[in-house]
Amino acid sequence: MPRTPWIVGVSGASGTPYAAAVLRALLDAGESVDLVVSRASRLTLLDETGISFRDAHWQADLREWLSRGADGKPDTFAVDIDAVRHWSAGDLAAGPSSGSYSTKGMLIVPASTASVAGVALGLSKDLLQRAASVTLKEDRKLIVAVRETPLNGQTLRHLVTLDDAGATVVPASPAFYAGATHIQDLVDFVAGRVLDAAGVPHRLYRRWQGELGGGAHRDG
Secondary structure, X not given: OOOOOEXXXXXXXXXHHHHHHHHHHHHHOOOOEEEEEOHHHHHHHHHHHOOOOOHHHHHHHHHHHHHOOOOOOOOOOOOOOOOEEEEEOOOOOOHHXXXXXXXXXXXXXXXXXXXXXXHHHOOOOOHHHHHHHHHHHOOOEEEEEEOOOOOOHHHHHHHHHHHHOOOEEOOOXXXXXXXXXXXXXXXXXXXXXXXXXXXXXXXXXXXXXXXXXXXXXXXX
16 A cells, blocks of 8 residues: 555644654554754744754654653553654655655644745745645645744734645644643644544544533542
8 A cells, every 4th residue: 555644734833742742643653754853943843842853863862752641641652653754844755745755634733823824825934935835735634733922913814825725723722621630631633633634533532522521629
């Protein structure tokens, strides 16, 4: 069977635990992943986790990143990254830069306002933006998990442009009805909603069943 991956683009917005949760869930679902980590996101990853993501050592760095919980505790998750292929953000000759390269679509998690603007305007200044533009023109799924607050009018107009072009905008907004008791639960809810938009099955959060009080935690 030909390999048909999901592209996961990680931009420079705060929220690298969201990207880690999405990547783990995709791999758990048996999906292949093409990973693009922007230059700005490497600074964010270093700041939020202390991990340096290096092209020459991406496998070791990715394993360390995905094994950590949202609270930063190492060795929280067991991960197998054999289904991941990494492309440098500066490689505009990479597979995802061409429409003839077969993919299922692209998830930008988290999506910074700069990446939103770049994709909406068709700038293609790096592989993340180029791959997103290709995803749109090939009429494949593009999920944009924007992580910024407040949003100004310019960014809102860019998001409307992406929506008009066929993208799905998923704000990184955790919900509390699923009975979250840990920061990982809140992160997993957002990651789960991203995967819902992509049509990828997962068990990252408890779904609403139409019964009030299901998410409440009471002391015995």
